Amino acid sequence: MNPKRKQRLYLTVFLFLVAGGVTALLIQISGENMNMFYPPKDVVSGNAPVGERLRAGGMVMDGSVIRSTQNLGVTFVLTDHQGAEFSVRYTGILPDLFREGQGILVEGQLNNDGVLEATEVLAKHDENYMPPELMELQTAEQQQTPEPVMSAYPSSSMPLPQSSSDDS
Amino acid sequence: MIPELGNFALTLAGVLALGAAGVGLVAPRDEVMQRAAMSMVLGQWAFSFLAFAALTYAFVLDDFSVAYVANHSNSLLPWVYKVSAVWGGHEGSFLLWILIMGTWMLAFCLRSGQYPQHFTTRTIGVLSLLNLGFICFALFTSNPFLRLIPLTPADGADLNPLLQDFGLIVHPPLLYAGYVGLAIPFALAVAALLEGRVDATWARWTRTWTNMAWAFLTCGITLGSWWAYYELGWGGWWFWDPVENASFMPWLAATALVHSLSVTENRGTFKSWTLLLAITAFSFSLLGAFIVRSGVLTSVHSFAVDPERGMYILIFLALVVGGSLTLYALRATQTQVKVSYGVLSREFFMLINNVIMVVSLAVVLWGTLAPIGYEAISGGRISIGTPFFNAFFVPLGLLLLCALAFLPVLNWKRTKTEVLRSVYQAMAIAGVLGVMVWFALDPATIVVATAVALAVWVVITHIRQLVFRALRGSLPAAFIGMTLAHLGFAMGTVGIAVTATQSVESDVRMTPQSQVTLAGQQVTFTGVTNVQGPNYEAQQGIFILTDPDGRNAFELRPEKRRYLAGGNVMTEAGIKPGFFADTYISLGEPLDGGAWAVRLHYKPLVRWVWIGALLMAVGGVIAVFDKRYARQRRRVAAAQGSAATA
Incomplete structure (x- = not known):
């Protein structure tokens, strides 16, 4: 093999190693920082792991929101209106559009009692937005609801993070 | 009546785009056709402007019979927001996109005196073809002029309150100017591939446009971040939201392009790599448009879900990327040159920059698309959070600062090791400062102290070289621009490191x-x-x-x-x-x-995060005013003058 070819071979091997390394790291680290989403029935049935960071969602059950009078602690129940429901505990400020009956996403860990200790509560940000995770729940629930004629507010559908930790 | 005229004007712009594309790509060397292409660019701009003016008119006069106006305005809306509401939704913002595309093309034609006519015409052809794609998208899938007759509502649904803000007035136009501006280096690259010629002059032309587009993109992203900070109400300035990522990816590619172009201009190497980056940068602009406008991801900016639009953009994206990459594969090898350089050379450090940018691009791409891929394959939903991005961007950012500290003293080709003495001195000073910061802050923040120290190191080596050069009397605008941009990067990094770790937040x-x-x-x-x-x-x-x-x-x-x-x-x-x-x-x-x-x-x-980013943008613009570009313009003008008299 002439030196020029040898050099090119080394370069190619090096590039492949770098690309492979980066890919492996990407998969590894994204695996570690991935939050799975679970609907209420998975949380209740025990499909959702205890003590791991995850996302769950559901509708806030009417009359279930209890505010602490001392601090910003709050508990509420999320339901799929089909019999599965679980409690959420959270300390902090709830999103502007957090209301009873509304679809909500929470991020946090399940404890041994089946209560979700939330670190983040995400609500839809305007009347027309539904977190995609909850879209299926919603459609299963009210299949006859007609499509909205005009979907206004095209550009505002992020669930605003209301994290109690610094989100920057 | 006026909205119909707007629709008609947009159609005419499309017809002219088709004409200019045909002329530019089929007969770039015919003199009559060259002039025709030029005037058709003017026409595309004028008719896009008329269409845009028509929509603005409908907004200002509260014409709620136009569906788009009814969905995005309200009679109570203050007039400033009525005007900016024109680009407050999908259809209108795409019209703005087309108008900005026309404006870039017009600017390109006006400054094209320095390029050979057939090359200009070819580039116009490529740009017009892209513009045709945009106009068809607007006309067939997202027409802002559609009427709600006879069901005209009495009042409009109002503009989203988040958008009733100064941010909406400036953020989208600047951002789009960046996105669309990247079409020019793309078209220049495609034209160069068609001609089979890439040389230092080509790189010099392309640099000017790339720097401008990059500066706009930088400003646009910065303003978006600042807007999110004060308007979303929760104090975050970057969420790694898919749509933020969509603007960050072309920025990373364009940053790599800015650097690789400098090597191609000065040393005539990295040619095929530069061409590939020019294609990549614009492709990521289009990918960004796809992500934002197809509803494939849900986020603060996502426009309403519409599979037809998503499909159109996806096909357009596939054609543009596929077509340009095929051309690249067929032609790029013709442009190769062998130039050698050592490790201690600017070339090598530009290479480091490019590798870091490309790896960052891969990280952001993965973090943005993995949740979609996962859902498509398994049906489950996942989200990838900030820790994933931090795990990559913290080390990559620190590495970039290290490399940056060496850059000012380096020459092209090779550098004597003695020159590095000043760099090491600076490192010692910065190191001491870093340890002091480490003690002053919480001891746990070693990463912050490192970031501050490295940034200080970068600042010292850059300022030292700036003073050195000023004393020697050789201080070209390009060097000032580069220094400013790098200082901005250092400042931004310090801002990010400190605000991300030292902020106090309590509910x-x-x-x-x-x-x-x-x-x-x-x-x-x-x-x-x-x-x-x-x-x-x-x-x-x-x-x-x-x-x-x-x-x-x-x-x-x-x-x-x-x-x-x-x-x-x-x-x-x-x-x-x-x-x-x-x-x-x-x-x-x-x-x-x-x-x-x-x-x-x-x-x-x-605030250092945004000030730093703005400094980068200003640096990019200053570099464009380097004397050598003006010299080149004069030379070409003189050559044309003598040719005319002869």
């Missing part, structure tokens, strides 16, 4: 007249009053910030607004801005007994 329950302490300041909540805005009513909290001894009182008035037309609730933060730190208060929700949930932030150096 508290406050009753009127109660006090809390926030990072050495007293915060007194005096109560809430009701205020009436032009199209909303608000509860306004009044907070007094003072030093611990009660001096330097500063009043903050965060609001909880309810917009009358849509009933949307919005949190408007109260911010005490400062060069060294912001104090940021937002109202949560009312609790029992007149108490409120209140979020308090103390964010040190948060």
